[in-house]
Amino acid sequence: MDLDLDHYKVLGLPSGEEGAKLTEKEISKAYKLKALDLHPDKRPDDPNANENFQKLKRSYEILKDEKARSLFDDLLRVKRERHFRTSQKDSKRQKMVSDLEERERSAFSPDPAARAREEEDRIVRKLKEEIARIRAMHANKGAPAASTLKTETEGVTKERASNPDREKMLKVSWDKGGEDYTSERLKELFSRFGEVEDVVISSSKKKRSALVQMATKEAAVAAMGTVSGSLSNPLLVVPIKPATTTEFPSVQQPVESARLNSLVGTGYKAYEDSILEKLQKAAAAKNQK
Numbered sequence: 321m322d323l324d325l326d327h328y329k330v331l332g333l334p335s336g337e338e339g340a341k342l343t344e345k346e347i348s349k350a351y352k353l354k355a356l357d358l359h360p361d362k363r364p365d366d367p368n369a370n371e372n373f374q375k376l377k378r379s380y381e382i383l384k385d386e387k388a389r390s391l392f393d394d395l396l397r398v399k400r401e402r403h404f405r406t407s408q409k410d411s412k413r414q415k416m417v418s419d420l421e422e423r424e425r426s427a428f429s430p431d432p433a434a435r436a437r438e439e440e441d442r443i444v445r446k447l448k449e450e451i452a453r454i455r456a457m458h459a460n461k462g463a464p465a466a467s468t469l470k471t472e473t474e475g476v477t478k479e480r481a482s483n484p485d486r487e488k489m490l491k492v493s494w495d496k497g498g499e500d501y502t503s504e505r506l507k508e509l510f511s512r513f514g515e516v517e518d519v520v521i522s523s524s525k526k527k528r529s530a531l532v533q534m535a536t537k538e539a540a541v542a543a544m545g546t547v548s549g550s551l552s553n554p555l556l557v558v559p560i561k562p563a564t565t566t567e568f569p570s571v572q573q574p575v576e577s578a579r580l581n582s583l584v585g586t587g588y589k590a591y592e593d594s595i596l597e598k599l600q601k602a603a604a605a606k607n608q609k
Contacts, residue, residue, distance in 0.1 A: 323444060323451075327379035327392060330354075336400060340393045344384060351380040377552055381454055388450035391443055398440045405433075459554045461495065486561035487537045488517075490544070493529040499553040506530055509549065514539025518602070531560070 328339040331350045356362070358376055363369035382388045409417060421431060490510075494501060503519040510516050515535035522529050534540040540559065549555035 323395075323447060325375070325379060326396070327383050330376055330379040331383065336396060339396075347380070347383050351376070374550065377550065381552070382451065385450065385454055388447065388454060391447040391450060395440065395443045395447060398436060398443060402436055402440070455554075458552065459556075461554075485533070487559070488534045488540050489560040490532045490534070490540055491529060491558050491560055492532055493527050493556045494549065494553050496523070496528050499550045500528065501530070501549065501555070503530070506532060509555075510534065510543055513542040 326335050328335040328342075331347065332354050333339055333342060333347065333350050354376055355373070358369070358373045360366075360369040360373055366372075382392060421433075425431065492501075492506060501521075503521055506519050506521075507516045510519075510532050513534070517533045517535050518531075519533075520531045522531075532543075534543065544557060544559060
């Protein structure tokens with residue numbers, strides 16, 4: 321988990337008081353050098369290469385955010401102080417401290433150790449909130465406006481309802497300027513939820529997108545809202561046609577399902593039709609064998 325890491329050490333930087341004094345420029349420079357060394361392309365034989373590279377990116381996102389970094393520095397400080405107190409206590413000192421704490425409790429004074437734990441818990445909660453904020457900020461980047469969503473739904477509702485294969489298809493989009501995704505990479509991400517029948521990638525000036533067809537409707541539903549991709553360039557995953565609640569009674573339809581469905585609008589109609597035709601022909605050829 322991100323809270324258990326020393327994000328300075330992940331970037332190869334000094335931690336503690338020295339780390340707190342580092343400038344944003346020094347942190348960015350260390351990240352770039354470390355990223356060159358840990359990039360999966362440089363380590364084709366390392367099965368953990370992609371995981372280590374993603375951990376490096378998450379640590380950099382926290383340290384380059386001013387508020388999240390400040391909370392992380394406070395967390396490290398509290399842990400250092402607690403470790404120092406523990407390491408200094410020998411058996412005699414422990415007895416003295418215990419007697420002192422007992423007298424303090426008798427006098428209704430706050431327990432220093434409990435106070436330190438409360439401060440650490442408070443900082444941990446704040447840091448969790450900041451990490452969630454950073455991830456949400458990246459996830460919401462480039463989301464289309466509501467007026468655009470409404471316009472794009474016109475002319476496609478009837479056609480979608482008549483084609484059951486659409487309920488197994490997902491539209492995936494991401495920013496063109498960030499980390500890119502290949503069809504193999506997308507297939508790897510979505511195969512955790514079931515068999516992936518096909519992945520077709522398209523491109524525009526500002527966005528990259530793909531159609532992912534799962535083997536079953538259940539697999540498509542399971543992938544919704546779960547596949548996020550990279551923190552620096554997350555995936556936006558929406559259904560071509562959401563599955564109905566009568567077919568999947570254990571899955572509640574989101575309130576915004578119709579709105580999300582409209583992300584695939586008239587601008588993609590011809591493109592989707594050609595992909596559907598291709599997938600249907602492939603399925604028919606497979607059944608004839």
